[in-house]
Amino acid sequence: MERSDERSPFAVLVDYERRSLAHRAGRPEQVDTPGHWRGVGFRLGARRLVAPFDEVIEIVPLPTVTPVPGAAPWMLGIANVRGNLLPVVDLKQFLEGERTALLESRRVLVVRQAGGNVAVLIDELYGQRTFNDTQRAEPGEIASGRYANFVQRAYRQGDDTWGVFSMELLTRTPEFRQAAA
Numbered sequence: 532m533e534r535s536d537e538r539s540p541f542a543v544l545v546d547y548e549r550r551s552l553a554h555r556a557g558r559p560e561q562v563d564t565p566g567h568w569r570g571v572g573f574r575l576g577a578r579r580l581v582a583p584f585d586e587v588i589e590i591v592p593l594p595t596v597t598p599v600p601g602a603a604p605w606m607l608g609i610a611n612v613r614g615n616l617l618p619v620v621d622l623k624q625f626l627e628g629e630r631t632a633l634l635e636s637r638r639v640l641v642v643r644q645a646g647g648n649v650a651v652l653i654d655e656l657y658g659q660r661t662f663n664d665t666q667r668a669e670p671g672e673i674a675s676g677r678y679a680n681f682v683q684r685a686y687r688q689g690d691d692t693w694g695v696f697s698m699e700l701l702t703r704t705p706e707f708r709q710a711a712a
Contacts, residue, residue, distance in 0.1 A: 578694060579673075
């Protein structure tokens, strides 16, 4: 015998649809909230860096790289990423002169540059990072050496300072553009 408070499976689905269409889900992190900033966190050597989301097109595993004879030492070569040939740059070697170990677990950040995209090799990917204005900090050591050209601000989370690394400034640097073009 069916109880009067039980509904048919169809009625339950119709109710779910009605409630889901009426519900306005909030986002866990309001990107447009004043004072909040987010980007892609990564590591180069001992530095924790974060690139603005609008400067990173995608993140992919290190593709198979074909060396280019006569290229700068930090220019690893070219790679086919979904039918597009991209120059692959070892960012740590470009900035510090130290080669990144080419491990299968490495990732590249695909960034836009005039004339086409470029893949930038990083040591480690941390994923999305969100900061607010109360976490602003001086870049200090993170912005030393060649990093000073690309890191103008930083954020502090716990014991870590994250330098905001401008991929846009990197791709406009004449030395970088010439070799990665």
